[in-house]
Amino acid sequence: MKEKRAAPLAVMLLVMIYLLIPLAVSIVYSLFRKWTGVLPEGFRLDNYIALFTDGEFLASVGRSIAMCIVPIAATIVIVLLALFVTTIYFPKLEKYVQIICMIPYTIQGVILSVSILSLYVGSPTFLSNRLLMLMGAYCVVILPYIYQGIRNGMRAVHMPTLIEAAEMLGASKLYAFFRVVVPNILSAIIISSLLAVGIIFGDYVLIRNLAGTSAPNMQIYLYQTMKHDSTMASAVFVIIMLTTFIITLLVLLLQNKDTKRRQQQVKE
Amino acid sequence: MIKKASNKYLYLLALVPFLVVALLYEILPLATVIYKSFLPDTGGAFTLENYQTIASKLLYRKAIMNSLKISLTSAFVGIVIAFFGARAAHERPGKMNRAFTAVLNMVSNFAGIPLAFAYMILLGNTGLMVNIGKELGISALANYELYTMNGMSLIYIYFQIPLSTLLLIPAFDGVHKQWKEACTLLGGTPGVFWRKIAIPVLMPSILATFSVLFANALAAYATIYALMMDNVALLPVQIAGCFTGEVRIRAGLGGALSVVMMVLMLLMILLTNAISRRFQKGGARR
Amino acid sequence: MGYIHFENIHKDFGQNKVLKGITMDVERGHLVTLLGPSGCGKSTLLRCLAGLEEVTSGTVSLDGKDITHVNPRDRGIGMVFQQYSLFPNMSVAQNVAFGLNMKKVPKDTISRKVAEILKIVGLEDKAEQYPNQLSGGQQQRVALARAIVTEPKVLLLDEPLSAIDAKLRRNLQVEIRRIQQDFGMTTIFVTHDQDEAMVMSDVIHLFHNGLIEQSGTPTEMYTQPVSKFAASFIGNYNILSAADFQKASGEAVDCADVAIRPEIVRINLEVADESKRFHMEGEVVNSLSHGNLMRYTILCGGVEINADIMFEKSHLLEIGQKVRLSIRKTNVILLNS
Structure with a gap:
């Protein structure tokens, strides 16, 4: 039974071309002086040189990175603690933790940012600190991804058996969780953190609504640049996309390694 | 050495950080927005005034209609393309397949400001494609108007494709090759196989993906804002405008608009779940 | 009263009564098998002895001491699970050393003991490998080594061979029995496979619906079933x-x-x-x-x-x-x- 094998290839190729055109065009655009006809003219790297000598741009890169670290680390810790307590001591509460973790999937950027803003903006306490609001919002936005990553990791390593085995060998539940289970789900934690990095890197809504222009990240920098200089902006664009791609590539690579390791199980 | 249940409750302390973050930045803000949507912005007691404003003012009615229209269209087109894309990937494993999923994964993060920027270069007023269209005399390209609802729908479709295809590819693993073989041996054509077996089996996944796409489009903000600023009648833009506008903050109205948006998402989830249950009755797996 | 003594053990999971009053003794140095179909309560009794489940009522004693409410880690019991119980991030040697580390045994003693026990289970050349590089049978040998290296008072084996294919299973049955007899290790073995029970046990307890249906030596069980259930479960009567x-x-x-x-x-x-x-x-x-x-x-x-x-x-x-x-x-x- 021979089928027409070309059709699926063509479909995949077409979709890929459609998806890659805007990227390819922007990259070429950033490398040439002029592109008003069919072909670009005047190859140059000026944009990139200018960018990497611009203190504000470098600062925005630094901010983007810094804004990832705190919320992701905090979210990992609070989710691990919550899952430790619920899975081992109070399995009945697990359902509620799950619901709380999944709600941010449906309330996306705009609603979350405006609701946090309107609640705390007039507050006389430390809660009105804009940066704190932003960090809190980031924690909530990445909550579903971190939660699912950790939860799936726990399932994949058969956590209950691991903990019981460690207990039978004289370890406490706390020791078993943090010294036996956590090291084994490290790759799952790293993968979900990278996904979270991708989300925070790509964020514009939350930072604009919550922090305004007081702490511009790479997205805001791009937005401001594209208002007055589109070739310069295209270079910023390329750098942003490059970072995002590297992150995605890392995720894919780690995921592949992880599944391969699990499938490697030697046959008798 | 004797273990009793009492010290078990000490461990509940470890839940506190999680609950504090969830309460401060998820539950309380949401609850407040909903609560404030029932308070007038001018001060006073419980009222439906904000909802009446939405129902009576043309701008907000248009925002809801536009948002619904563009979300439904882009979700529909997205799911159709995703269906054929995922089917192709399913039928053709190998190098091309790996490249395909790699590209999908990469562009799945391609959204927001960068996406708006790329389309500006490509199809904006002096965009590249527009220039090429003018030189080669292709009027569809030469006269493309990015800064309209129709013009922007291309961007919506763009960011729906990677998401929907990535969500559908795993679902195709549930369509076993043996079914197709069995169907052929029983005299069914490929068309019969897809109509009678594969699509019904896939339907729950297709519907679930559709509702994700719908929510995704409904909430999309950064891309649109980058192109149009506040000058467009779309729900998320109007919501943000109520809270961050230069004039005055209208938390009640913005809250009511947020509630409308959440209700729309919820309705779509309920609707797709209800339809999906009809397909699962026959024992088709998710 | 035996080395291990179960006194009228009841265990309920909500409405479901899994153990309905088990009284049972295990002699020191014996290998005792709990045999029965799935859901008969045999694994639950084992887990009650390990301390992984709390009994609803009744007492468990070991070596003359009541251990009903003692923490699992303080009971001095070793256990081998059905599968997936090796710590995947640790090498074979690290897995085996885990229990000794918990007991704060000196480093050089640990490495000596680990080497010894790996030799006994025939895996001395795999010490530096990781669990996912081993076959299922090898993994269970490591699990066995890990459980007995701490010299527990009792060794519990919860269907350790059920995920392993038939041919290898035979070898492991013989090997486990040999090691158990060499060490004189009091062992409780749970299985649903009557042939396995026949090959390995000093005493078999046949479980049915949360109660012991019949106890005896393998020969007694085979030649003198006391009930229709016993006759249908053992042999091909x-x-x-x-x-x-x-x-x-x-x-x-x-x-x-x-x-x-x-x-x-x-x-x-x-x-x-x-x-x-x-x-x-x-x-x-x-x-x-x-x-x-x-x-x-x-x-x-x-x-x-x-x-x-x-x-x-x-x-x-x-x-x-x-x-x-x-x-x-x-x-x-x-x-x-």
Whole structure:
């Protein structure tokens, strides 16, 4: 039974071309002086040189990175603690933790940012600190991804058996969780953190609504640049996309390694 | 050495950080927005005034209609393309397949400001494609108007494709090759196989993906804002405008608009779940 | 009172009563098997001894001490699980050393003991490998080494071989038994495989619906089942109601059911008369080859009887052939429950 094998290839190729055109065009655009006809003219790297000598741009890169670290680390810790307590001591509460973790999937950027803003903006306490609001919002936005990553990791390593085995060998539940289970789900934690990095890197809504222009990240920098200089902006664009791609590539690579390791199980 | 249940409750302390973050930045803000949507912005007691404003003012009615229209269209087109894309990937494993999923994964993060920027270069007023269209005399390209609802729908479709295809590819693993073989041996054509077996089996996944796409489009903000600023009648833009506008903050109205948006998402989830249950009755797996 | 003593153990999971009053003793140095179908409560009793489940009522004592409410890690019990219990991020040697580290044994003693035990289970060359580089059988050897290296008072084995394929399983059964006897390790073994129980145990406890149905040595269990359940679970007994038995043999028996092992049934082609035997006439309706055995199904007076005969090429029976069965009366087991 021979089928027409070309059709699926063509479909995949077409979709890929459609998806890659805007990227390819922007990259070429950033490398040439002029592109008003069919072909670009005047190859140059000026944009990139200018960018990497611009203190504000470098600062925005630094901010983007810094804004990832705190919320992701905090979210990992609070989710691990919550899952430790619920899975081992109070399995009945697990359902509620799950619901709380999944709600941010449906309330996306705009609603979350405006609701946090309107609640705390007039507050006389430390809660009105804009940066704190932003960090809190980031924690909530990445909550579903971190939660699912950790939860799936726990399932994949058969956590209950691991903990019981460690207990039978004289370890406490706390020791078993943090010294036996956590090291084994490290790759799952790293993968979900990278996904979270991708989300925070790509964020514009939350930072604009919550922090305004007081702490511009790479997205805001791009937005401001594209208002007055589109070739310069295209270079910023390329750098942003490059970072995002590297992150995605890392995720894919780690995921592949992880599944391969699990499938490697030697046959008798 | 004797273990009793009492010290078990000490461990509940470890839940506190999680609950504090969830309460401060998820539950309380949401609850407040909903609560404030029932308070007038001018001060006073419980009222439906904000909802009446939405129902009576043309701008907000248009925002809801536009948002619904563009979300439904882009979700529909997205799911159709995703269906054929995922089917192709399913039928053709190998190098091309790996490249395909790699590209999908990469562009799945391609959204927001960068996406708006790329389309500006490509199809904006002096965009590249527009220039090429003018030189080669292709009027569809030469006269493309990015800064309209129709013009922007291309961007919506763009960011729906990677998401929907990535969500559908795993679902195709549930369509076993043996079914197709069995169907052929029983005299069914490929068309019969897809109509009678594969699509019904896939339907729950297709519907679930559709509702994700719908929510995704409904909430999309950064891309649109980058192109149009506040000058467009779309729900998320109007919501943000109520809270961050230069004039005055209208938390009640913005809250009511947020509630409308959440209700729309919820309705779509309920609707797709209800339809999906009809397909699962026959024992088709998710 | 034995080395391990269970006193009237009850365990409920909500409405579901899994253990309904188990009283049982285990002698020091014995390998005792808890045998039964899944859901009979055998694993639950094991987990109650380990401390992984709290009993609903009753007491568990070990070496004269009540351990009913002691933490699992303080009970001095080693355990091997069905599967997936090795720590994947640790090498074989690190896995085995884990329990000794917990006991704060000096470093050099640990490395000596780990090397010794790995030699005993035949994995001295795998010390630096990781669990995912080992086969299922090798992983279970590591799990066994890890459990016994701390010299626990009792070793618990919870269906350790059920995820391993048949051929390797035989080897491991023999090996576990050898190591257990060398160490004189008091061991409780849970399985649903009656052959495995027969090969390995000093004593077998047969579980049924949360209660012990029968206890005894493998030979006792095999030759003297006390109930219909015991007879159906152990061996391949022909179990007939008294009425059916009368239909087939023409003789009345005073009991509820009759159990006949297939290998004591003789198939004769000629008429022979002997009053010490039951006789049945019938027709071969099915034959099945089990390698060195042929199992024939014979229809006698409307009742099917299985008979196992050593395979001999010149003496094969054909379907439809008329035969006479004879069964020594003393070998027939009369059941009353």
